[in-house]
Amino acid sequence: MMKQKTLSFLLGLGLSLGAWAQSPAADAAALSPATTAVANIAETAVAEVAAVVAPPVVLNSGNTAFMMICSALVLLMTLPGLALFYGGLVRKKNILSVLMYCLASAAIVSVVWVIYGFSFAFGDGNAVFGDTSKLFLNGVTGLDAFGVPNLVFVMFQLTFAIITPALIAGGFAERMRFPAYCLFTLLWVSLIYCPIAHWVWSAKGFLFHGNPDAWAKAYDFAGGTVVHINAGVAALVCAIYLGKRKGFPNRLSPPHNLPFAIVGACLLWVGWFGFNAGSELAADETAASAMLYTQVAAAVAAVTWLVLDGIFHGKATALGAITGAVAGLVAITPACGFVDLKGSLIIAVLGATAAWAFVVYLKPKLNLDDTLDAFGVHGVAGIVGALLTGIFCVATKDGISHFAQFMNQLKAVVCTLGFTAVGTWIILMLVNCITRVRADEREETVGLDVSQHKESAYTVID
Amino acid sequence: MMKQKTLSFLLGLGLSLGAWAQSPAADAAALSPATTAVANIAETAVAEVAAVVAPPVVLNSGNTAFMMICSALVLLMTLPGLALFYGGLVRKKNILSVLMYCLASAAIVSVVWVIYGFSFAFGDGNAVFGDTSKLFLNGVTGLDAFGVPNLVFVMFQLTFAIITPALIAGGFAERMRFPAYCLFTLLWVSLIYCPIAHWVWSAKGFLFHGNPDAWAKAYDFAGGTVVHINAGVAALVCAIYLGKRKGFPNRLSPPHNLPFAIVGACLLWVGWFGFNAGSELAADETAASAMLYTQVAAAVAAVTWLVLDGIFHGKATALGAITGAVAGLVAITPACGFVDLKGSLIIAVLGATAAWAFVVYLKPKLNLDDTLDAFGVHGVAGIVGALLTGIFCVATKDGISHFAQFMNQLKAVVCTLGFTAVGTWIILMLVNCITRVRADEREETVGLDVSQHKESAYTVID
Amino acid sequence: MMKQKTLSFLLGLGLSLGAWAQSPAADAAALSPATTAVANIAETAVAEVAAVVAPPVVLNSGNTAFMMICSALVLLMTLPGLALFYGGLVRKKNILSVLMYCLASAAIVSVVWVIYGFSFAFGDGNAVFGDTSKLFLNGVTGLDAFGVPNLVFVMFQLTFAIITPALIAGGFAERMRFPAYCLFTLLWVSLIYCPIAHWVWSAKGFLFHGNPDAWAKAYDFAGGTVVHINAGVAALVCAIYLGKRKGFPNRLSPPHNLPFAIVGACLLWVGWFGFNAGSELAADETAASAMLYTQVAAAVAAVTWLVLDGIFHGKATALGAITGAVAGLVAITPACGFVDLKGSLIIAVLGATAAWAFVVYLKPKLNLDDTLDAFGVHGVAGIVGALLTGIFCVATKDGISHFAQFMNQLKAVVCTLGFTAVGTWIILMLVNCITRVRADEREETVGLDVSQHKESAYTVID
């Protein structure tokens, strides 16, 4: 009771902060003349200044090949990476429902994206919202400044939009009804994801470091705020809104298939190269270092978690290893194109430590049923990574102090956090008016596989 | 009895149609002067006309990288994509046999391909058959018009030839003996697949739209006829030839491991980007749009199937989601390089609907034991996709009417269908003379894993 | 007893041979002026001589894209490829421990590599060791001769260093304690892997064919000696050092999840394209042929094993198919950039046959508990492949006779074998002083999952 109130209060606070954050930005950022692609790229491409100014860009087959394969890798993160990672951790009777969260996200978001999502996110619009100029990908042709067809950018960004609602599922797994999930995903991507992507990555976005008029020129190389903090916080809100699973926390079975979860984590790891290196939008030196730092961050974060587990539980667990690796990957995501090797190592260690502390110590005290620790891992490590990017970036934006950059990062984090917290809660209430969100006791004890999909994942006898 | 007769009749009809279709083509198409690669590419590359005419092509590392990775992706579709997709759907006692169908296809077809298969399919030859000029890849060196080594084309096409017999396994899974399968694959690839690939994709092929003298200039961007209709129809023929499994349809267990099937479908989905975008043979704008439309088709088809399932069975099933996605991918395969966004959406919706109607309504009435719906999904959606390509293509071949293009598509479908139906039946009879094709009752009830491979997939106690 | 002595003797012999081999090399090879990248590349790039001499190399986005994706593919080989391949073959109670061997290798080696490993392996140094000039990747910037950022080379090589200790796990799976494994991996990569990589691939390495002063200019295109022979022999040493598992050989359960093993093998197969084609370091014709020969070798080796199994055991087994494929992939690894199609076919057939003979006939007689046949497959096929590369290479180094080239290969094999055998044994003794290497009887019967990681892989009831 008390806690729920405290949380509501915090959410309210987030709302206010978010509102406060948006208003000045909306004013300040209305002038950016650059096209999305150019602006987006201009900042990250160090070695290719020439390419940006030379107008008649020709197709660069290397960059195009790279970005198409990276898109495939990022889709692989969701299908089947995240699906397996999450699916292996739930009980046998719910695995299909988790796989379906991922599949449905891929299906629904893809359709949304090409119809209006891309336009909402990357249409010029203003500092806060996109516009409808690119409905049905209208006019999205030609090449970007790296010689990559703009349609590839649509595809690449689509894979980011797909994974985000699927990540949220970690917060409400084992208890959200499937029809409600579909509706939730539809609304959430449209109303939460698209705006935030616009803020952070679009030419006129009020948090986009490439926008000279941005309210806060925050660095987010590959989606720390847009994807991970966003999904993590939304997952937290869902977990609170839906309440605990029956039997939580003591009468729940352990992960039903840890090898699945590990395979899923491995595919996340591999796919993350597409996510992080691909966010450079070209196969160049920045992409190369982003890839290497991604690898190192995953590794050192896994080691960190194992060591902490070893010290505090006596054994290094496999679930700990993959959780740590994912936490490291999350933490390095906003940073990987802006920091150096040592920065990556530190960010990963701190990100994993923070996530570990939350998941292992804080969470049990909060009595919070964040089923698969979507907030604990993506939210916490995402916030740590986003903030530390301000401190460890090799060059701050416009040469401001690292503290100032840190403040920019903080602003971006707070805006995202507030907006998604409030927005997600409202969407859940809305969805609940249309179709019950929470599985009832019968549906939950029988398992969502049978109750939502009329299927069982495995046969017993054969 | 009646039905078997009806089907025999239809097969006979197919034969006649096929024969009729081939004869004029054989005459008409003997003159094409272009080399395979050039002709193959000329049609699909819109933006790179210059490259085609400029003779001393230099290596294009971007295209080469793209095509090599696409080849890897297409192999991933079979190993382990399709293997898991099919393997998860059979009973526990047969999963290894299904995995072995896929593995054996990869092993056998690879050897066949480099020795004579590639030559049979892509040797100049005439309108109907290739020749022996490229045995052991003799003389296959240098670059194609996109600056990609011709050996990459060999590899890329090999991965297509591998997946096709593995797809057929969906029709006879759980009851074909392994030695028979090996022999069948050897003969089928040599006698059915290679010719059809020649018809549709080779410079002199009588169905190749890039062949000015083709009998029917059909569009098949990525293998709708060559791979999917071909495999689907062959699977149907196999299912009929082998007869039903013991206990069909009422005393069969459900899929033994749906998560495997879903993971397999996800890998098919991801690998399909290599299949479809790679069929452009270059990393350019057409490849980009092919990739995006592939994604959208999979997504919208999955949604279609879920909605139909929801309406008619009350619940959206996971198996439905992946079946729909695969049907959408199949339907868009011939079209993805020729249509626009709206066309893709329509083709995918119709392809999935047709497959759904067949699998859910028609099949039970036909009392047909197409074990894993290889015909229902690949055959039906493949045919729908191939035909609709004629209607929704942005530009018809030589500016003919969409109806005329549709007729060309129809001709290609009918030729493929007739040839493969008759040819597959004959090959099965042939194989059966050498080694029994159908597992006997004992082998079937014990399970093919133990009876064919002396292995069990899982331990019970450990 | 006798056997153990014989083996100790052989190990001693290896030591002497290794020492003998190194001393002249160390003297002879101290003069090479070329930089690593240039030398490394100069040999393999046939078509791009111009690129090597032209100094101001510009970024080649195609090659860069290719190498980044290849790195991802090679990581995919370990995570989750090898993890699943090995994990499926052990008993249920040990699968997590095997997955953890792979995960821990990725985590530990990544950190080692960027701190000092890369410097030890690819720092200039002398003929035998690298140096400390590149600690923390100090000064590793700019592009190599193919226009690829040198950081990509760091990443690519890292993925090779990761898979090697994981491969060794095949020799001691189901009985090495996890803390001991971590320490072992740390020491082994630092003291065995880095030096051998330096010998074979670094500009001044005494076995590097691109080093004009090398003692033996051996061909190792993609790591036959560095990775496979090295890991295979180390696995053998571990198996001997640790002794047999309880119940070996008669009271052990069969593989607990063969589909996992098959999926793992498929991912190894697909990832191997990155391993072999990527070792060209560019997307060119050599890479293309390396890829194709890799595919063909895997295929024909699988067929070979199936045929041998069929003849001698009456049935073609699935485990045989994948074991054969892996043996073929191992055998072709050193050769794939130097041989032609027929050479590949022969090497693969012979490699698989030798591995088959060892695993099926010799091993049971040796009463050797090489748990997952790491030596039988990687060691034996690796040696056969390395030696035959000398015979079937299209062009020998400096135009020497094939016999002379064979002798060079033999020297490389013997040096690697001797060094790793002795070194691995010493490291094991060292580790054992710090923490017990072998699980005790209780830990072993309970299973390493619970005893080392406090986790169970699967739930029984749900």
Next chain:
Amino acid sequence: MKYIIAIIQPDRLDEVLMKLEEKEIHLVTVTQVMGHGRQKGIAEVYRSHKEGGSLLRKIKLEIGVNEAFVQPAIDAILGGAQTGNIGDGKIFVMDVGQCVRIRTGEKGNDAIG
């Protein structure tokens, strides 16, 4: 000494174990089984194929008890597993001739609890 075999719905397991513990019955052996009965489950659908649900997942409990605990055990099981729906399951009670605790070799009534 009696041996109680109970077949229950899988989702009642937790409840039943809790009720048994309340009656101081701690030793239970649990098996995953399939039940063939009158109950038709929520029909499952696999593509065109509707599973009639002729074999449904059940949990089997086995409990060896002294006579005094038979009725409490039955009550506990009924208390935890009864929902009033078809498929709730059965309890069978059988005689046990002898019981041995493996750890100590103790026999009879002392061993069973």
Next chain:
Amino acid sequence: MKYIIAIIQPDRLDEVLMKLEEKEIHLVTVTQVMGHGRQKGIAEVYRSHKEGGSLLRKIKLEIGVNEAFVQPAIDAILGGAQTGNIGDGKIFVMDVGQCVRIRTGEKGNDAIG
């Protein structure tokens, strides 16, 4: 009341259930078990290692019935499971002291069927 335990070959399960239904015996509990016996299965081979097949997959049926149904049940099992080969399995019949239908709390002969 009797409790029938039968161990059969896995691939005979369908047949046996059908035969039991013919005799109006609908309530059966099925468990996957491993049998250790004289039968050696089709030897399995894993690389060099031949599995002697000391533990083979079997299905265990448990059927609680009234006296009148004991013989029909045995006949049905024999009818469905007998192939004449080693490994066909066994039937054991035991006494049941009490039977409770969980749904209703009914006891005895009424409850069992």
Next chain:
Amino acid sequence: MKYIIAIIQPDRLDEVLMKLEEKEIHLVTVTQVMGHGRQKGIAEVYRSHKEGGSLLRKIKLEIGVNEAFVQPAIDAILGGAQTGNIGDGKIFVMDVGQCVRIRTGEKGNDAIG
């Protein structure tokens, strides 16, 4: 005729089967079960969550024997499964009214062995 049910630790299975074979008891049926008892396993940990181990993996053996073999069977099980630790398990012995060998239809004492 008796029916012996034994619950043992999973890692003692091999040992017990060996001891049983020494006493010429070859026919055994083995089931994977979960035991709920006093024993707490090596606690498992999943992220923050410590599994108390209320259900632990066990193996159930079922052996139908003639009277003469009851004691040897018990001895063999004790010999193979006794470690002296909590969790070693239990043996229950019950009466069998009838036994049928499915292969031949033989009944009674002849059928059981």
